[in-house]
Amino acid sequence: MNDTVMNLSILQLSIAYIFVLLLLVIFKSRGIKREKQILIASTRMTIQLTLMGYVLMFVFNNPSWWLTSLMIIIMITFAIYNSINRVKTKMSKELKEIIAFSMICGALATATFFIIVVLQVRPWFNPQYFIPITGMIIGNSMTGIALGANKLCSDIEDKRIEIENSLMLGASPVVATKEIVNNAFDSAILPTMNNMLTMGIVSLPGMMTGQILSGTFPLTAIKYQIGIMLAILGSTALATVLFVTLGYKTFFTNDNRLK
Amino acid sequence: MFEVSNLKFKNILDIPFLCINNPITCIVGSSGSGKTTLLRMLNKLNVPDNGGIIYNGKDISNMDTLKLRRQVVMLGQTPVIYSGSMEDNLQIGLYFSKRVPASISAMKESLTRVELDKCLSDGCGNLSGGEKQRLCLARVMLMDAETYLLDEPSAALDKGTEQFIIENLSRFVLENNKQLIMVTHSEQIAEKFSNSIIRIENGKVIEAY
Numbered sequence: 001m002n003d004t005v006m007n008l009s010i011l012q013l014s015i016a017y018i019f020v021l022l023l024l025v026i027f028k029s030r031g032i033k034r035e036k037q038i039l040i041a042s043t044r045m046t047i048q049l050t051l052m053g054y055v056l057m058f059v060f061n062n063p064s065w066w067l068t069s070l071m072i073i074i075m076i077t078f079a080i081y082n083s084i085n086r087v088k089t090k091m092s093k094e095l096k097e098i099i100a101f102s103m104i105c106g107a108l109a110t111a112t113f114f115i116i117v118v119l120q121v122r123p124w125f126n127p128q129y130f131i132p133i134t135g136m137i138i139g140n141s142m143t144g145i146a147l148g149a150n151k152l153c154s155d156i157e158d159k160r161i162e163i164e165n166s167l168m169l170g171a172s173p174v175v176a177t178k179e180i181v182n183n184a185f186d187s188a189i190l191p192t193m194n195n196m197l198t199m200g201i202v203s204l205p206g207m208m209t210g211q212i213l214s215g216t217f218p219l220t221a222i223k224y225q226i227g228i229m230l231a232i233l234g235s236t237a238l239a240t241v242l243f244v245t246l247g248y249k250t251f252f253t254n255d256n257r258l259k
Numbered sequence: 260m261f262e263v264s265n266l267k268f269k270n271i272l273d274i275p276f277l278c279i280n281n282p283i284t285c286i287v288g289s290s291g292s293g294k295t296t297l298l299r300m301l302n303k304l305n306v307p308d309n310g311g312i313i314y315n316g317k318d319i320s321n322m323d324t325l326k327l328r329r330q331v332v333m334l335g336q337t338p339v340i341y342s343g344s345m346e347d348n349l350q351i352g353l354y355f356s357k358r359v360p361a362s363i364s365a366m367k368e369s370l371t372r373v374e375l376d377k378c379l380s381d382g383c384g385n386l387s388g389g390e391k392q393r394l395c396l397a398r399v400m401l402m403d404a405e406t407y408l409l410d411e412p413s414a415a416l417d418k419g420t421e422q423f424i425i426e427n428l429s430r431f432v433l434e435n436n437k438q439l440i441m442v443t444h445s446e447q448i449a450e451k452f453s454n455s456i457i458r459i460e461n462g463k464v465i466e467a468y
Contacts (some may be wrong), residue, residue, distance in 0.1 A: 055362075078326045085396075160339050161335070161339060162339050162341075164304060164335065164337075165335055165337075165339035166355055167304065167328065168302055168304065168328065168332065168333035168334070168335060169328070169332060169351070169352045169355045169356060169398075169399070169402070170325060170329035170332065170352075170355050170356030170357075170402075171355035171356070172325055175354075175355060254302075255303065255306070255324045256324040256325060257303065257304060257305070257306070257324070258304075
């Protein structure tokens with residue numbers, strides 16, 4: 001087994017852009033007006049990843065707790081901003097704050113636990129481990145919260161009459177929205193669970209692939225992948241449950257009326 | 260008993276004073292006159308911009324909302340059926356208001372009172388509009404509240420069934436010393452069954468007798 005990864009030249013990488021050309025041809029031939037968006041998306045991805053590569057090189061070469069922390073703060077800030085933007089319904093300021101709180105507590109707590117207790121990385125701020133692992137956890141929590149928030153906001157809007165009917169009969173807001181809150185949590189966690197069902201059969205997941213490509217022994221890569229998937233499950237669950245159990249309250253006044 | 264004073268709510272309601280102290284009161288008026296809004300105020304689903312509402316001597320703005328709504332139960336215009344069987348839908352009001360579940364005989368009696376010929380284990384998926392409305396009415400009657408606020412409880416019923424249901428409802432209220440405040444589109448029902456009628460137009464009480 002080769003224990004070093006093959007370097008990719010710029011020329012080799014540029015050949016991969018043929019897939020973008022392919023998509024442009026498909027869009028054009030079918031009359032789908034998305035050419036501009038795919039060009040922006042692939043350009044942004046290239047620039048962002050390239051910049052990130054140079055930043056990571058700097059951080060890896062200068063490991064320190066404050067640099068690692070700064071990277072995490074930047075990542076989580078973008079994730080919070082992204083989660084909020086992915087919610088189609090207009091949200092109150094309170095609800096956005098709860099997204100931020102849930103993301104920070106859920107994702108960071110899980111990532112810290114995984115790195116310090118499970119992986120036992122020393123020092124804890126080793127950027128080679130902390131940044132990519134926390135990034136994966138934050139990214140998946142972001143998706144989970146966005147799904148949960150979309151479901152919660154849309155269901156509360158669609159089921160106003162049912163919620164008010166429950167209030168009329170003396171239900172507290174927590175009881176009146178119990179099913180809605182549970183459904184929001186369920187819809188957030190389901191994609192992660194479905195992913196776990198097909199993992200290793202339909203596709204090899206990204207982290208494992210990357211490690212194997214870089215020469216890591218497959219059985220070691222698998223252990224990391226299993227561990228990270230469990231951490232992702234935990235962080236998505238924790239972040240989303242925090243969001244839905246705090247978030248539903250923002251739809252009610254202090255005297256239990258639906259806003 | 261309710262006392263409304265100097266009540267203003269947006270440009271929907273403007274009631275200087277109103278006393279609702281009879282066992283059965285009907286609120287009538289044209290569509291959009293503010294009847295439902297007034298009812299919602301009594302259940303604290305809306306709060307006034309100005310003025311206040313007193314219930315049995317207590318200002319409802321200072322009352323615990325859940326406690327008020329468990330004494331003053333409301334049935335909205337749109338019948339809401341929850342998932343589950345007829346029994347689940349009958350019990351849910353009691354569950355919401357933290358009351359003891361009803362017995363089988365009590366549930367059967369409530370269905371008879373609204374002329375709903377269904378088994379407790381039947382599903383609710385295929386109920387007609389009228390049947391849904393009757394099920395919701397049976398649900399609230401099981402709750403043994405002090406006061407019932409009913410918004411068009413017989414709107415989806417034919418005249419014959421409407422008479423029967425309202426007659427049973429009135430009997431239930433009078434026999435059990437309850438209070439009923441009902442919005443109705445039917446002047447005939449209001450005249451026949453109520454002790455007092457309140458007529459609202461453009462958010463104002465134009466007649467109360």
